[in-house]
Amino acid sequence: MMNNDATPPEVPNRLNEDWRYGRPQQFAADLAARMNGRGTGELTTDAPAECVRRSLPEGADACPPSIGSDYFLRRALQSGGDALHIVLPRGEWGTAEAPLRIRCHAGSFYAPQLCVELLPGSRAHILEEHTHDPDSALVCLRSYTVHPDAELRLELRETGDDASRAMNISRIQCRENARARQLTTCSGLAWAREETTGELCGAGAELLLLSANRPEGCQWLDQRCRQLHHAAGARSRALYKNVLRDAATCIFGGNIRVEPGAHESDAYLSNLNLMLSAEAAVHSLPQLEIMADRVRCSHGSASAPIDPEQLFYLRSRGIGEADAQAILADAFLHEVYLLFNQPQGTQP
Amino acid sequence: MTHDVDQNPLPPDTRGEFSFPEKHAFDAGYGLSERTIDYICDAKGEPDWLRDFRKEALRKFRELPMPLHWAPEEIGGVDFEQIRYYLAQGTPAKKSWDEVPDEIKRTFERLGVPEQERAFLAGVDAQYDSETAYNNMREELSKKGVIFVNPTEGLTRYESIFRPWFGKVIPVGDNKFSALNHAAFSGGSFIYVPKGVKLAQPLQAYFRINSESLGQFERTLIIADEGAELMYMEGCTAPKYDSATLHSGVVELVALKGARIQYVTVQNWATNVYNLVIQRGIAMEDAQVRWIDCNLGSGLTMKYPAVVLRGRRARGEVVSISLARDGQLQDTGARMIHAAPETTSNIVAKSISIGRGRASYRGEVQVQRGATNCRNRTECDALLLHAESRTDTYPAISVHGDSSGVQHEASVSQVDEEMLFYMQQRGLTRAQAMSLAVNGFINDLVNEFPMEYSVELRRLIDLEMEDSVG
Numbered sequence: 001m002m003n004n005d006a007t008p009p010e011v012p013n014r015l016n017e018d019w020r021y022g023r024p025q026q027f028a029a030d031l032a033a034r035m036n037g038r039g040t041g042e043l044t045t046d047a048p049a050e051c052v053r054r055s056l057p058e059g060a061d062a063c064p065p066s067i068g069s070d071y072f073l074r075r076a077l078q079s080g081g082d083a084l085h086i087v088l089p090r091g092e093w094g095t096a097e098a099p100l101r102i103r104c105h106a107g108s109f110y111a112p113q114l115c116v117e118l119l120p121g122s123r124a125h126i127l128e129e130h131t132h133d134p135d136s137a138l139v140c141l142r143s144y145t146v147h148p149d150a151e152l153r154l155e156l157r158e159t160g161d162d163a164s165r166a167m168n169i170s171r172i173q174c175r176e177n178a179r180a181r182q183l184t185t186c187s188g189l190a191w192a193r194e195e196t197t198g199e200l201c202g203a204g205a206e207l208l209l210l211s212a213n214r215p216e217g218c219q220w221l222d223q224r225c226r227q228l229h230h231a232a233g234a235r236s237r238a239l240y241k242n243v244l245r246d247a248a249t250c251i252f253g254g255n256i257r258v259e260p261g262a263h264e265s266d267a268y269l270s271n272l273n274l275m276l277s278a279e280a281a282v283h284s285l286p287q288l289e290i291m292a293d294r295v296r297c298s299h300g301s302a303s304a305p306i307d308p309e310q311l312f313y314l315r316s317r318g319i320g321e322a323d324a325q326a327i328l329a330d331a332f333l334h335e336v337y338l339l340f341n342q343p344q345g346t347q348p
Numbered sequence: 349m350t351h352d353v354d355q356n357p358l359p360p361d362t363r364g365e366f367s368f369p370e371k372h373a374f375d376a377g378y379g380l381s382e383r384t385i386d387y388i389c390d391a392k393g394e395p396d397w398l399r400d401f402r403k404e405a406l407r408k409f410r411e412l413p414m415p416l417h418w419a420p421e422e423i424g425g426v427d428f429e430q431i432r433y434y435l436a437q438g439t440p441a442k443k444s445w446d447e448v449p450d451e452i453k454r455t456f457e458r459l460g461v462p463e464q465e466r467a468f469l470a471g472v473d474a475q476y477d478s479e480t481a482y483n484n485m486r487e488e489l490s491k492k493g494v495i496f497v498n499p500t501e502g503l504t505r506y507e508s509i510f511r512p513w514f515g516k517v518i519p520v521g522d523n524k525f526s527a528l529n530h531a532a533f534s535g536g537s538f539i540y541v542p543k544g545v546k547l548a549q550p551l552q553a554y555f556r557i558n559s560e561s562l563g564q565f566e567r568t569l570i571i572a573d574e575g576a577e578l579m580y581m582e583g584c585t586a587p588k589y590d591s592a593t594l595h596s597g598v599v600e601l602v603a604l605k606g607a608r609i610q611y612v613t614v615q616n617w618a619t620n621v622y623n624l625v626i627q628r629g630i631a632m633e634d635a636q637v638r639w640i641d642c643n644l645g646s647g648l649t650m651k652y653p654a655v656v657l658r659g660r661r662a663r664g665e666v667v668s669i670s671l672a673r674d675g676q677l678q679d680t681g682a683r684m685i686h687a688a689p690e691t692t693s694n695i696v697a698k699s700i701s702i703g704r705g706r707a708s709y710r711g712e713v714q715v716q717r718g719a720t721n722c723r724n725r726t727e728c729d730a731l732l733l734h735a736e737s738r739t740d741t742y743p744a745i746s747v748h749g750d751s752s753g754v755q756h757e758a759s760v761s762q763v764d765e766e767m768l769f770y771m772q773q774r775g776l777t778r779a780q781a782m783s784l785a786v787n788g789f790i791n792d793l794v795n796e797f798p799m800e801y802s803v804e805l806r807r808l809i810d811l812e813m814e815d816s817v818g
Contacts, residue, residue, distance in 0.1 A: 017417060017418055280749070282746070284744075285743065288758060288760060290760050291738045293733070303747040304755075305753070
């Protein structure tokens, strides 16, 4: 939650564990350089007009909590970017082939707020596309609430040029028997930070957080996620996979937190990285904080090069080294897409 | 509660919940200042360079902040002004148990130390409050050039060997507690094993805090020269007092080319003890450093044995068991720094949380730029025994380059009700069944300890379980 003290939050420093290995000072300076008045950008959707409002509802649900980034959250709120509140009542909203679209385009600097609610019994497939003008910065505050028995399938695609920066501060809240899955991909940006706080607030809630990325050049990808089990009998999964080339750097900070009383929680967190360059670097911080018993919680993290035997297998069939590497990288990330696309209700 | 003991030695008492009245010739009083350092240096007869060194460390200690941004908040409870920094009898370490003052001898007899020495040890160092009371090693090892003395003796008699490595593995300014130890250190061990000498039997140190509000700042430096091998075992106990006691040791291991060092710790401090220990080893080419660590007692333990793999093909290993009961926080873990190619490391940590106990794993694995073809595997398992128990895992993994493989896994589980039912059905009480299940959980790690320690360890864990599971 954002710090409510009278003193405004400061730029995260090296003592902020939620920014460990990150570059908050540099991002703050980049933002300041691009901030120009209210900022420019566009936030649109093809959701039916009766479901869309241009102002946010009152209450805490509209503003996502940050993961150690209250400074950026406050700067975004102060910039007064556009807001979009979408409420989807019972029914089917979008399909895999024709998803309901939300488009966000950043000019030099843009800080929009998005709040989406799936009312009980609704099912939605949403594609959120973030695009950038060259050399732009985006700070997007995203909040999704999935009410009881609703189902959300959400894809976030962040694309920009190699001078753009993006930060998404997101929350996905799952109420009783609600199901949500999110897939994020980020390509082309110089620096991106993606924060997702998943909250499981009711028994039978299910959350699946997925991410697949191929950072290259000098890109920095900073990913943080939280699986907060507030209620007993909920289930969450997170799988973040990256294929790193050139001098790319990935940071992953994940946390499974099972609050007191959230017994029978079932949670798993995984961060897997395929290293394709001697210059690439990975920093992985998968965490568990368990304050209830009768739970099933675990995490895993692995960073490794391509298995030489797999490479040999493909090369011995006449495939060149670069193509063989590309095939194996595709195969490595394929699991994420499989999980995202599998029918709702199947247990990953 | 503790009780005074002045009768004949009793059978070994590994819990150590007893104390003797204080009889100290030297007492530096409460708080740490330049005067305290002068007092310690005068009492120990230390050279001027060491006095200046300690004072410089004190300055750093005052400058450095408490690591509150990542450490458990309980560390804020340490009140450095309410600690006594030096308590000693004022007599040199004895080579025979007969010469050791009576109450100290009875303490160690009660803890079973002389008996263990006779049975299977190559040498023993027994520290009572701030100073070594007894230090002895088998004669044939002295003839081979093995050195096993306290650090004060090491710095005076063997300065040319000791000083080049003193504070090099864990520098003064590494963190606040490292600076504190450099300023106030007293007691501990200095061991040097010459080239190619392999010790068949372990050396042992036993750290005993007897007095209330004492800070024990022992310092251990072990150097295994090329091709040398040794095992060092460390045991710790203290009686329980109402005021807080601080144990803040520094352990530095140096394994030169092809050497092997195994360092075994079983700490069973009372719950009023802050156990904040820094342990780090350097492994040169083809060398191996292995930490085997068991933490049962203390109110707050923060201990992360580390290995800096500095030479090609060096290997590091940490095997860790911790058990946290009501009012205890065991914040333990491991660090592996791969700074050379083809280095390998392995971390296995298991923790048990009972009642409101909290056990945390905190670790770091780094594969630095240029350290190619390295491998690390880390496995942390936690067992929660009650609804209010807590466990955490905080690893940090950094990998550079495309030739190394690093794997980390952690899981949390509880004792299966069906398993308990099965055992209870066969006549075991619930507490016995629980104890058996817990022993099963850590069984593979307990087997890594030397036989004498693993037997003791099982007994201690049974005792802890008896009190907590009913």
